[in-house]
Amino acid sequence: MSKLKAKASPSEDRSGTMVGNGVLALSPPRLLDGLPTLPDEADIQTLRPQDPGPPSQYLLKFELDAWGSYQADYDDLVNKGYVPVTVLQVLLNDLTVGAERSFPMPRDPALLFPITLEVPQAFLREGIFDVSYQHWYEDIHNKTLSPNTPVRIDTTAPNNQREPGLRGPSNIDQAYLDGNNQQATFLVDLWPDVRLEDQAILYMQDIANIGDVAEFPVLVNAGNQAQNPFEVSIAAEHLRNGQFLVYCRLRDRSGNLGPRSNFLIVSISLEAGVETYQKPLPVSPYVTLWGWINCESLFSRTKPIPVEGLPFTVPGSQNNLLAGDTVELIWQMCSDRFAERPISPPYYFPPVLVSAEGANIGFRIHMNLVDQLIIDELRKNGELPENMEGSVRVGYRVNRAGVSLGVSTNSTFVVSLLKPGNTVCLGP
Structure with a gap:
């Protein structure tokens, strides 16, 4: 009988299960729609936000590099008329979720892999969790558990969804700009859960025209992440005369937008005669x-x-x-x-x-x-x-x-x- 029929022990190492003289080595699940990992994320990928609203489904692409040393055994079984059916089961924090999926194995594994599996929507939630999967052949039940892939789902806006505090000048004229490096600087209280690529977005609404709103986003990076208060500056060339309602909102790279800050009324007078x-x-x-x-x-x-x-x-x-x-x-x-x-x-x-x-x-x-x-x-x-x-x-x-x-x-x-x-x- 082929070495493929050897059974695996549940206690065996996640890195692979011994099958006869071959090793069935499973790759960890690879997250689809994941954001690139940043230095402050401890190698945990964040799910890219779905549009619109929170993620409706969570897709994982699995690549099973499982042929290696027993490719010849598999070919021998197929040549003798035995076509094994591979079964996959998703796990979240080592607990099975959703239904098993079965696939008849073709002679050329490239016709089947990679396979896309989904975590059912009912199991999605805020937090960090481990995603893995089991693999076995139907009728053989040689279950193999893959390594984990940690994944973050973020549905909470920065500052724990509380409004930020905003301060800044009430009057901006040329004398102010001359003393402030030709820019208007507003200060946002640094939020305790600040992360790289968060944004502090300053909005300037012309009081004379409620539909006239300019946005000035500033991205959190390694150079300003610890800046307290956090500075949002607007270059002089972007300023114009008038009276403006100014406020701030925080947004993270998962797309979560927090509530608006307190309002400031700012008068800008830069031209002669104003x-x-x-x-x-x-x-x-x-x-x-x-x-x-x-x-x-x-x-x-x-x-x-x-x-x-x-x-x-x-x-x-x-x-x-x-x-x-x-x-x-x-x-x-x-x-x-x-x-x-x-x-x-x-x-x-x-x-x-x-x-x-x-x-x-x-x-x-x-x-x-x-x-x-x-x-x-x-x-x-x-x-x-x-x-x-x-x-x-x-x-x-x-x-x-x-x-x-x-x-x-x-x-x-x-x-x-x-x-x-x-x-x-x-x-x-």
């Missing part, structure tokens, strides 16, 4: 720069905030506004006292026409809107219901003959909707 205007001034007896609006001011009978809204003025004479200019107030709710974490998109007031040179322009922010945003948006963003505090950031832009002349710096005021005893004030 101005940065004075901040809008609150004119309420209850509100000054870094002042407070609270329940007492909402309900006070002696000096109530007018029902038509909280008044602001834009200083016209100091800003050299001309008749025919238009001024557009912009405001945004934030979940912190320092106006660093916006929780709403910017809100734009209808443009107001400057009717006489040097005149102040008046606006009102309606308190019922501020009240509603604090309560609804803080709850929506996971804040504790009793923590009903936030801030409002207020700015404006000036246009002349349809062309933007510049934007102001921002005024910020704190809003607290707590009554004594930490109970919530539900509005005016």
Whole structure:
């Protein structure tokens, strides 16, 4: 009888099973759609992401280099009319998964191998696991276990899917660029699970055009992997005038995209004649720069905030506004006292026409809107219901003959909707 009929012991070495005087040497499974291994991955291949969404199937290509010294025996069996059927079984962490697959063996093994096997979708999950397979001939049951191939499936965005912290300049002009190597630098808190080829992507959205968003990705490499905070810099030639909503997201090389960071409002003024205007001034007896609006001011009978809204003025004479200019107030709710974490998109007031040179322009922010945003948006963003505090950031832009002349710096005021005893004030 042929040496192919010798049975293998389950305890034999993974590197091969003795069959008579020949050795059935199985190759480890070779991962299809695997990303190239990087130095910080300990020789563990990561599954290439499927498009769209998470991987729907996980394909492994197996090459069985099993002919070697007993090729003559196999040929002898085939010549005598015995055609063995080879059987393959996938294992995950040494446990069988999915069904066995059987293949009649042709005279020329190149007509069969390599064979593609799949790990069933039900067994896919986040983590690192070992993939192997068993090989045997039907009716002989000489099972041989291949070596393992470690594989990583990554479905978690960097920073453990938490939002990153972002800091950076609020105003960028030529003096800033001259002192910063002709680039704008933003700082991202280094995420604890940083890996090579992660990306920190900075987004700059033109406040004047919500569809105008530029992306500036920076790749993690060996030179910046330990940089804390992580720097994302934009060269001066990519900057243009205007006011921008800036935020950051983290993405890994498996395609997992994390949540957005806090928002920054950044004013860019680089050309001659482009101005940065004075901040809008609150004119309420209850509100000054870094002042407070609270329940007492909402309900006070002696000096109530007018029902038509909280008044602001834009200083016209100091800003050299001309008749025919238009001024557009912009405001945004934030979940912190320092106006660093916006929780709403910017809100734009209808443009107001400057009717006489040097005149102040008046606006009102309606308190019922501020009240509603604090309560609804803080709850929506996971804040504790009793923590009903936030801030409002207020700015404006000036246009002349349809062309933007510049934007102001921002005024910020704190809003607290707590009554004594930490109970919530539900509005005016």
